[in-house]
Amino acid sequence: MKFLHAADLHLDRSFEGLIEVADSFQPYLLQANQKMLTNLVDTAIQEAVDFVLLAGDTFHQNRPTLKTQRYFFAEMERLNQAEIPVFMNFGNHDYYQAERYWFTFPDNVVLFTQEAVETKRFTTKKGEQAAVTSFSFQHPLIEQEMIDQFPTKTSDAFQIGMYHGGQMPYAPFTLSKLMEKGYDYWALGHIHVPQILSEQPWIVYPGTPQGHTQKETQLAGVKIVENIGGTTTVRSVEIAAVQWQKQQVSLARVRNNPQLFQAVKEQVQIMQPTLLQIELTDGEALGAELAYQAASDELRSALQEELPEHIFLWQLTVADAPEERPYLAVEEALVDQLIATYQEPTVFQELLQELDQNPAIHPLLNQQFKTEVITELSQIMKDTYRFRAVKTDE
Structure with a gap:
């Protein structure tokens, strides 16, 4: 059946x-x-x-x-x-x-x-x-x-x-x-x-x-x-006659405004009737002009003329540029040295002295807790900052 x-x-x-x-x-x-x-x-x-x-x-x-x-x-x-x-x-x-x-x-x-x-x-x-x-x-x-x-x-x-x-x-x-x-x-x-x-x-x-x-x-x-x-x-x-689709288009290789149109045409390869939303990414090289033209809706209208008739670009947005991590003028190896310092039992114990005096918290401050804190601190440091590259002798 x-x-x-x-x-x-x-x-x-x-x-x-x-x-x-x-x-x-x-x-x-x-x-x-x-x-x-x-x-x-x-x-x-x-x-x-x-x-x-x-x-x-x-x-x-x-x-x-x-x-x-x-x-x-x-x-x-x-x-x-x-x-x-x-x-x-x-x-x-x-x-x-x-x-x-x-x-x-x-x-x-x-x-x-x-x-x-x-x-x-x-x-x-x-x-x-x-x-x-x-x-x-x-x-x-x-x-x-x-x-x-x-x-x-x-x-x-x-x-x-x-x-x-x-x-x-x-x-x-x-x-x-x-x-x-x-x-x-x-x-x-x-x-x-x-x-x-x-x-x-x-x-x-x-x-x-x-x-x-x-x-x-x-x-x-x-x-x-x-x-x-x-x-x-x-x-x-599937039996849909028209699909809704969102697609990211990378502008990483675009160095001037006219190249944007070619990048979109190369990356948008859709064969069935589609209501398309494009999010432009990696557009830092085009500066503020990209955001202006996207906000004014002129860029969407211009791109529509470049796309096949079975695609309607109903929305165009520009992805926010990722925030750059702060730069520290030290080598990343210094982080490991600092972490090693805090791994010393006397140093770590001194930092937690006030907490250790609380009888409810004291049982929790064991070796496993110390290891987890040190590991997480090290990862946060490396995820938060950029470091000076290591110099090598030629």
């Missing part, structure tokens, strides 16, 4: 935190959600899965645009033609209201529409028995623990619990209660960062497959779940 588990597609959601998007990059953003959905369907067909699970927040709101509805139903029809059923519930963003849908769900889409737990049983084309137990939001919030309504597994069918939520006030649950049900797989939704809460049984948040903000960079796409001979495995397939 093989199935695809996805959640939190958030179709219709726009990309947040972007200003003055380059005209050449606009089509990538406008088509990203549709492309992501197409990638999902392509993956299901290529993997020849037995069914697909959509665990809530497929749409970004409970009144999807008609354009998005039409595209979604067309993609579901592609799965219908491939004889792949889809089990779908509704989350806190796309909570279910029947009148909001203007097109008919294809016959292969099995809906959970009630704020009450129900089970759908079916047989795969290979004759394997499976059951999906779930519920849907009909309001933006569900404060009760819906897990209490889930029945305990009692049959030999591969039992899946599909649950959107996990925290107040969005259908909270405790991990222990999920595990008590005896299910073979928990298909979770709601949390955008991919998380595996358990492997026995598998309890999985696939996360949102398409990041829509700069914070949504930890993506795992969708999960492909296989059960062979009673052993279940889970792997990820």
